[in-house]
Amino acid sequence: MVVTVSENQRPSLVRQIAPAAVLTAAGVAFVSLLDNPNETGSVSLDFNAIAGRAAPTSLIPELEAPVVPAPEISTTLAPSPAMTVLAPATEPPAVQAAVACDGDLVASPTALFRWGGIQLQVHFTRSNAICDVAVLQYPADDSKSISINQRALPTYNAEVIAANSARISAVSGATDTWEAYTAALQAVIDSRS
Amino acid sequence: MSRPTTSSQVVATQPLLPPKASWVLDTDVGAVIGALTLVVVGLWARHGGVSSLGGSATDVFTSLASLTGLFASEAGILGLLLVTRTPMLERRYGLDRLFNWHRLLGEVMAILIVAHIVTSIEAWADPTGVMTAIRDLTGREPYMGLTTAGTVLILVVTVTSLKFFRERITYETWWFIHLLSYVGLGFSFSHQIVLGTDFMDDTIARWFWIALHVGVALWIVWGRWGTLIRSLARPLRVESVRAEAGGAVSLTLAGANLRRHRAASGQFYYLRELAPGRWWSNNPFSLSAEPTTAGLRFTIKDRGDASRAFTRIAAGARVAIEGPYGVCTPDLVGDGKVLLIAGGVGIGPIVSFLEQLSPTSQPVVLYRAHARAEVAHVEELERLAAAHGGRLHILVGARTTLKVPDPFAADVLLKTVPDLAERVVVVAGPESMVKAVQRGALRAGAPAENIHAERAWW
Numbered sequence: 195m196v197v198t199v200s201e202n203q204r205p206s207l208v209r210q211i212a213p214a215a216v217l218t219a220a221g222v223a224f225v226s227l228l229d230n231p232n233e234t235g236s237v238s239l240d241f242n243a244i245a246g247r248a249a250p251t252s253l254i255p256e257l258e259a260p261v262v263p264a265p266e267i268s269t270t271l272a273p274s275p276a277m278t279v280l281a282p283a284t285e286p287p288a289v290q291a292a293v294a295c296d297g298d299l300v301a302s303p304t305a306l307f308r309w310g311g312i313q314l315q316v317h318f319t320r321s322n323a324i325c326d327v328a329v330l331q332y333p334a335d336d337s338k339s340i341s342i343n344q345r346a347l348p349t350y351n352a353e354v355i356a357a358n359s360a361r362i363s364a365v366s367g368a369t370d371t372w373e374a375y376t377a378a379l380q381a382v383i384d385s386r387s
Numbered sequence: 388m389s390r391p392t393t394s395s396q397v398v399a400t401q402p403l404l405p406p407k408a409s410w411v412l413d414t415d416v417g418a419v420i421g422a423l424t425l426v427v428v429g430l431w432a433r434h435g436g437v438s439s440l441g442g443s444a445t446d447v448f449t450s451l452a453s454l455t456g457l458f459a460s461e462a463g464i465l466g467l468l469l470v471t472r473t474p475m476l477e478r479r480y481g482l483d484r485l486f487n488w489h490r491l492l493g494e495v496m497a498i499l500i501v502a503h504i505v506t507s508i509e510a511w512a513d514p515t516g517v518m519t520a521i522r523d524l525t526g527r528e529p530y531m532g533l534t535t536a537g538t539v540l541i542l543v544v545t546v547t548s549l550k551f552f553r554e555r556i557t558y559e560t561w562w563f564i565h566l567l568s569y570v571g572l573g574f575s576f577s578h579q580i581v582l583g584t585d586f587m588d589d590t591i592a593r594w595f596w597i598a599l600h601v602g603v604a605l606w607i608v609w610g611r612w613g614t615l616i617r618s619l620a621r622p623l624r625v626e627s628v629r630a631e632a633g634g635a636v637s638l639t640l641a642g643a644n645l646r647r648h649r650a651a652s653g654q655f656y657y658l659r660e661l662a663p664g665r666w667w668s669n670n671p672f673s674l675s676a677e678p679t680t681a682g683l684r685f686t687i688k689d690r691g692d693a694s695r696a697f698t699r700i701a702a703g704a705r706v707a708i709e710g711p712y713g714v715c716t717p718d719l720v721g722d723g724k725v726l727l728i729a730g731g732v733g734i735g736p737i738v739s740f741l742e743q744l745s746p747t748s749q750p751v752v753l754y755r756a757h758a759r760a761e762v763a764h765v766e767e768l769e770r771l772a773a774a775h776g777g778r779l780h781i782l783v784g785a786r787t788t789l790k791v792p793d794p795f796a797a798d799v800l801l802k803t804v805p806d807l808a809e810r811v812v813v814v815a816g817p818e819s820m821v822k823a824v825q826r827g828a829l830r831a832g833a834p835a836e837n838i839h840a841e842r843a844w845w
């Protein structure tokens with residue numbers, strides 16, 4: 195029996211290019227859908243995902259007892275030597291430093307995230323500007339967490355004072371902390387407006 | 388339309404139609420690989436992979452760890468798609484090439500995994516040190532114990548597939564070890580979702596990644612188990628068994644469902660005898676006659692346990708078939724002239740090839756065997772060669788007793804087949820012989836795209 199060559203008609207150019215065009219377009223569309231809120235971090239940020247994962251209990255109001263950390267995560271109580279390290283390692287700009295911290299001292303809710311909780315104490319001026327931030331509590335379960343947070347938190351504190359808002363950029367490698375930190379801070383800011 | 392009567396089913400033996408041509412183009416495959424790569428690199432870049440490269444050493448390692456991890460996954464996914472036995476891919480490239488690419492991607496994946504492990508440890512080691520990082524990443528972090536176990540399995544599979552080890556263990560042992568790669572990949576998938584910086588915080592990316600993996604898993608299950616179930620559901624029966632020269636046996640498998648089956652000469656099937664103690668082994672054998680509605684013939688030589696069992700099979704035994712596979716079929720020759728070279732039991736596919744050649748092909752058949760007594764199907768070969776205006780050369784003897792050191796050297800080939808460069812060359816036989824022929828035919832002037840063989844992959 196003779197088998198004839200059937201596949202020697204060359205496929206049209208359209209047939210050759212169309213799948214590549216369609217798949218490339220789909221790929222580009224998909225990639226542009228992805229979250230990319232932060233250029234500096236190596237970790238992506240998705241505030242909704244965090245909120246969706248732990249809300250609505252991710253923010254535990256603790257306004258009554260400002261300095262007492264959330265009881266349910268007592269192990270994440272910042273050890274006091276750590277607090278010393280956290281004391282403004284990066285000095286706020288001189289202009290800011292000159293401002294008198296003569297307003298309210300407010301404790302934030304504890305922002306819970308994967309590695310533990312973050313609670314801030316925010317000092318305002320009489321004109322309602324942020325003049326100082328102290329970290330009351332941060333994840334310190336393991337040496338990795340401690341080192342990441344000790345590196346990032348002073349930077350965040352300084353950035354907040356400079357920006358006078360929660361719109362600060364993340365330190366790369368510490369984006370989880372960034373999310374929790376800004377969430378806690380935003381809660382304080384929201385509660386005063 | 389009236390159904391064929393019983394008598395016509397028996398009488399009207401017809402050659403089977405060749406398998407339908409695949410609609411897959413190289414450009415389609417390129418498009419899929421390109422798009423997947425685009426998405427993977429896009430994921431990485433979009434999540435800060437590029438900007439981190441300008442950061443601290445830890446940032447750079449974090450970024451590289453995520454990139455190598457993503458690429459390892461991509462290589463794994465593509466490698467798995469190649470062994471799904473998807474007909475449109477198989478028809479286009481042939482199982483042998485798919486298996487070879489699968490192996491290549493497996494090796495690439497193993498290298499990427501090692502790079503991923505090294506960069507991850509470096510990234511994690513800041514500032515607690517490498518030892519802490521290793522401890523964290525091998526068990527203290529969630530799912531990393533599982534991932535470590537999975538990685539070990541994948542690396543075992545890769546190492547046992549290296550030629551050195553592969554040649555030292557039996558096919559079945561290798562195959563069962565190979566199955567562990569599914570377990571390994573499943574285990575290590577967990578850490579990508581839970582710890583992977585690209586997936587833990589980005590919902591869209593996470594669901595895309597999960598969907599991609601589930602899709603591939605379903606595709607594998609469908610392709611492999613579907614093939615198996617179809618083959619078990621409609622086994623063929625051994626219609627006749629014939630002893631051939633040199634201890635080889637030719638068996639013809641028949642069944643009513645062959646009427647709607649499609650196959651071409653030169654293709655092969657996996658055969659599985661449905662008998663106690665035999666059903667789990669599945670071995671490839673080539674058609675040794677043109678496939679017809681009356682049956683599929685295979686010529687099998689005793690080379691080990693499985694093939695020996697087939698040489699002793701009795702008429703009436705049930706055999707499940709998977710196939711046909713292979714793209715080395717007579718339509719490669721078209722209306723041109725052909726040179727067919729067979730070694731040992733490779734003569735089977737060559738006989739089937741001859742039956743489907745066009746009258747213009749003037750086939751020259753070179754048949755190499757160790758001893759005169761091992762030369763099978765001689766009368767058939769002579770008859771078919773003559774019918775197509777061709778000729779048969781038989782070359783017997785151990786290598787050392789031959790007059791020439793290499794019977795497939797270019798000058799030797801050209802002496803027998805002066806118009807070799809104008810012919811399509813088809814080789815079937817042991818790997819060493821296939822290589823020798825490819826070398827010789829190339830030197831003798833045949834273009835590489837005109838030299839065809841079933842590549843060795845086992």
Ligand SMILES: Cc1cc2nc3c(=O)[nH]c(=O)nc-3n(C[C@H](O)[C@H](O)[C@H](O)COP(=O)(O)OP(=O)(O)OC[C@H]3O[C@@H](n4cnc5c(N)ncnc54)[C@H](O)[C@@H]3O)c2cc1C
Pocket residue numbers: 557558655669670671672673674685686687688689690691692693694695732735736841845
């Ligand atoms: C595409 C193809 C076509 C073939 N056609 C024929 C043919 O027409 N006639 C014939 O006699 N032989 C043919 N073979 C070889 C045949 O498949 C092996 O001889 C048989 O599988 C050996 O199994 P065994 O258990 O008897 O021997 P073993 O001692 O287990 O193995 C002998 C050799 O066969 C290889 N092998 C074993 N099982 C498999 C398997 N399931 N898949 C792939 N390789 C395996 C082993 O690696 C080893 O190199 C073909 C092989 C391939 C790949």
